[in-house]
Amino acid sequence: MFESLSERLESAFKQLKGEGRISEINVASTIKEIRRALVDADVNYKIAKELTDRIREKAMGEKVITAISPGQLMVKIVKDELSELMGGTEAELELKTNPTVILIAGLQGSGKTTFSGKLANFLKTKKNKKPLLIAADIYRPAAIDQLKVLGEQIGVEVYSEPENKNAVQIAENGIKQAKANGNTVVIIDTAGRLAVDEVMMNEVANVKAAVKPQEILFVVDSMTGQDAVNTAKTFNERLDFTGVVLTKLDGDTRGGAALTIRYTVDKPIKFVSMGEKLDTLDVFYPERMAQRILGMGDITTLVERA
Amino acid sequence: QKTKEGFLSKIGRAIAGKSTVDTEVLDNLEEALVGADVGVTTTVQIINKIEARVAKDKYLGTSELNNILKEEISSLLVDAPDSGFRDFDTPAGIKPYVIMVVGVNGVGKTTTIGKLAYNYKKAGKSVLLGAADTFRAAAVDQLTVWSERVGVPIVKQQMGSDPGAVAFDAVQSGASKDVDVIIIDTAGRLHNKVYLMDELTKIKRVMKKVLPDAPHEVLLVLDGSTGQNAVEQAKQFTAATEVTSLAITKLDGTAKGGVVLSITNQFKIPVKYIGIGERMEDLQVFDKEAFVDSLFSTNS
Ligand SMILES: Nc1nc2c(ncn2[C@@H]2O[C@H](COP(=O)(O)OP(=O)(O)OP(=O)(O)O)[C@@H](O)[C@H]2O)c(=O)[nH]1
Ligand SMILES: Nc1nc2c(ncn2[C@@H]2O[C@H](COP(=O)(O)OP(=O)(O)OP(=O)(O)O)[C@@H](O)[C@H]2O)c(=O)[nH]1
Ligand SMILES: [Mg+2]
Ligand SMILES: [Mg+2]
Numbered sequence: 021m022f023e024s025l026s027e028r029l030e031s032a033f034k035q036l037k038g039e040g041r042i043s044e045i046n047v048a049s050t051i052k053e054i055r056r057a058l059v060d061a062d063v064n065y066k067i068a069k070e071l072t073d074r075i076r077e078k079a080m081g082e083k084v085i086t087a088i089s090p091g092q093l094m095v096k097i098v099k100d101e102l103s104e105l106m107g108g109t110e111a112e113l114e115l116k117t118n119p120t121v122i123l124i125a126g127l128q129g130s131g132k133t134t135f136s137g138k139l140a141n142f143l144k145t146k147k148n149k150k151p152l153l154i155a156a157d158i159y160r161p162a163a164i165d166q167l168k169v170l171g172e173q174i175g176v177e178v179y180s181e182p183e184n185k186n187a188v189q190i191a192e193n194g195i196k197q198a199k200a201n202g203n204t205v206v207i208i209d210t211a212g213r214l215a216v217d218e219v220m221m222n223e224v225a226n227v228k229a230a231v232k233p234q235e236i237l238f239v240v241d242s243m244t245g246q247d248a249v250n251t252a253k254t255f256n257e258r259l260d261f262t263g264v265v266l267t268k269l270d271g272d273t274r275g276g277a278a279l280t281i282r283y284t285v286d287k288p289i290k291f292v293s294m295g296e297k298l299d300t301l302d303v304f305y306p307e308r309m310a311q312r313i314l315g316m317g318d319i320t321t322l323v324e325r326a
Numbered sequence: 327q328k329t330k331e332g333f334l335s336k337i338g339r340a341i342a343g344k345s346t347v348d349t350e351v352l353d354n355l356e357e358a359l360v361g362a363d364v365g366v367t368t369t370v371q372i373i374n375k376i377e378a379r380v381a382k383d384k385y386l387g388t389s390e391l392n393n394i395l396k397e398e399i400s401s402l403l404v405d406a407p408d409s410g411f412r413d414f415d416t417p418a419g420i421k422p423y424v425i426m427v428v429g430v431n432g433v434g435k436t437t438t439i440g441k442l443a444y445n446y447k448k449a450g451k452s453v454l455l456g457a458a459d460t461f462r463a464a465a466v467d468q469l470t471v472w473s474e475r476v477g478v479p480i481v482k483q484q485m486g487s488d489p490g491a492v493a494f495d496a497v498q499s500g501a502s503k504d505v506d507v508i509i510i511d512t513a514g515r516l517h518n519k520v521y522l523m524d525e526l527t528k529i530k531r532v533m534k535k536v537l538p539d540a541p542h543e544v545l546l547v548l549d550g551s552t553g554q555n556a557v558e559q560a561k562q563f564t565a566a567t568e569v570t571s572l573a574i575t576k577l578d579g580t581a582k583g584g585v586v587l588s589i590t591n592q593f594k595i596p597v598k599y600i601g602i603g604e605r606m607e608d609l610q611v612f613d614k615e616a617f618v619d620s621l622f623s624t625n626s
Contacts, residue, residue: 056366061554127579129432129434134463166462166464214576214580215579241432243556246581247579251579296461
């Protein structure tokens with residue numbers, strides 16, 4: 021889709037060939053290419069700038085030993101830097117409490133309801149749990165029906181109160197039922213909301229305060245652009261979420277939003293969602309994501325050629 | 327047009343104290359544009375044009391530069407060939423007017439259909455909806471709620487039935503009832519899934535069996551918070567269905583929707599509507615001048 025970073029850099033590297041050391045002058049155009057590639061992959065431009073400044077600093081000190089060209093060295097520095105940023109914190113779900121309460125939140129259409137179904141299925145089949153899904157989206161037309169259809173598909177019970185217009189009450193009542201029925205995990209699907217919508221942000225904060233979830237997962241569309249920084253920041257300020265879910269990674273987006281979010285809120289990406297079917301849930305691989313953002317599927321070939 | 331902090335308002339501020347268009351001003355401009363999802367290629371294009379028009383280091387006031395910018399950005403946005411849609415008019419001699427709505431998952435297709443139905447009805451048109459998303463959980467229920475909310479009929483079949491058959495039924499039913507507008511909902515699909523894109527081509531083809539000219543409009547819905555991937559979406563949906571118009575949704579948030587500049591420029595498809603909320607009233611007819619102005623607005 022986009023010209024990959026390695027393609028872009030290759031031309032820049034041609035000029036670097038034969039240089040013995042990475043210097044201010046020969047690194048400048050390379051840094052600009054890296055920055056633009058990151059922005060084209062939807063990494064927030066401010067973050068791309070900070071990152072490339074850091075990369076420049078790291079590169080500046082480096083002496084190039086005869087075996088490695090400056091180009092090879094730059095590729096390695098960039099890739100290592102991103103992989104490190106994407107990884108880090110342990111990303112397992114905290115499932116010790118009984119029942120474990122998991123709150124799902126995010127923007128409209130990001131994939132919350134679908135993910136709720138996937139997570140319930142995962143916990144049931146892979147973790148031997150007995151989940152209950154709670155339909156706490158009281159706004160979207162047919163939101164309850166949607167969750168019910170998913171629940172039926174995976175054989176997981178769905179708690180709903182079609183007449184109740186109070187999401188906090190529904191969540192509380194659902195948890196009561198979960199306790200009575202011996203459910204070991206409760207997943208609360210909430211309505212989509214914009215970070216700037218005060219009323220709606222208060223609602224989800226109130227749900228959190230009432231049910232004290234062990235896990236709060238922020239669901240985000242991997243195709244999101246520059247605005248990911250605002251959304252992640254606000255949702256984190258209001259909810260202090262415990263993890264991120266990246267959806268629609270079965271598309272061909274570079275997914276720079278993942279880096280933006282990781283960098284902005286420093287919370288682990290706990291799952292990636294890769295399809296509409298309920299068994300398309302995967303754990304997160306930091307290095308793979310870094311390579312995807314950089315368009316560096318061909319990094320080894322490049323290093324060999326550089 | 328809803329005003330919010332325009333992404334180019336920063337430019338005004340950045341150059342307010344300056345008297346020449348220097349590298350710093352151009353760098354600021356680059357940041358503002360890419361920060362609004364305009365994308366590197368289009369941003370560089372805009373900057374090159376600015377550079378070509380104003381000699382570097384030349385004195386230029388803020389308002390002068392703003393005007394040049396506005397002109398350049400406006401020139402990227404193509405106009406719709408027919409302006410009747412502004413009043414939710416249908417083109418003369420076409421009845422029923424069939425609109426097929428397409429796009430990737432969760433962008434706001436079904437909601438936009440509800441809003442369009444509301445607006446067409448308000449303009450005195452009779453409307454019929456076709457529930458050709460038979461795949462996503464409760465998709466038919468969702469469109470049914472919208473049809474009830476707006477008060478327009480819906481043609482639907484069971485979940486899992488052939489979407490082409492639903493589209494055929496809807497167009498046939500609308501034609502026999504002599505309605506003014508038929509709007510067909512389709513399931514969200516990612517543009518890199520060949521079999522799903524082929525299915526869309528097929529749905530489109532099936533409608534022609536009833537009305538050879540249908541669909542008269544293929545509306546691609548794009549999520550305003552989507553980044554550069556939207557360009558690829560436009561490309562693949564155009565290849566599969568010859569998209570004729572765009573709707574940009576969720577612009578009530580903080581996303582700027584700048585990627586639309588690249589898309590309309592590259593594919594020459596006009597933006598017709600913007601979505602600014604979840605209610606049926608929350609649809610606006612796209613106004614080029616107002617949109618460009620809003621990018622410069624300092625109101626927050
Ligand atoms: N291809 C693909 N589609 C997905 C994925 N996750 C969700 N979807 C689709 O994206 C659309 C929106 O998903 P929902 O689960 O309804 O999203 P939501 O966040 O609950 O939406 P609201 O409740 O309206 O805010 C649906 O068409 C889903 O089938 C994914 O990982 N890949
Ligand atoms: N804030 C805001 N939300 C919107 C807008 N348009 C749609 N939505 C919301 O986005 C979510 C998804 O909208 P849908 O209309 O179901 O999207 P879709 O494209 O039909 O989704 P699929 O059929 O699952 O692919 C819903 O929660 C809508 O209420 C808008 O302009 N602004
Ligand atoms: Mg939902
Ligand atoms: Mg839909």
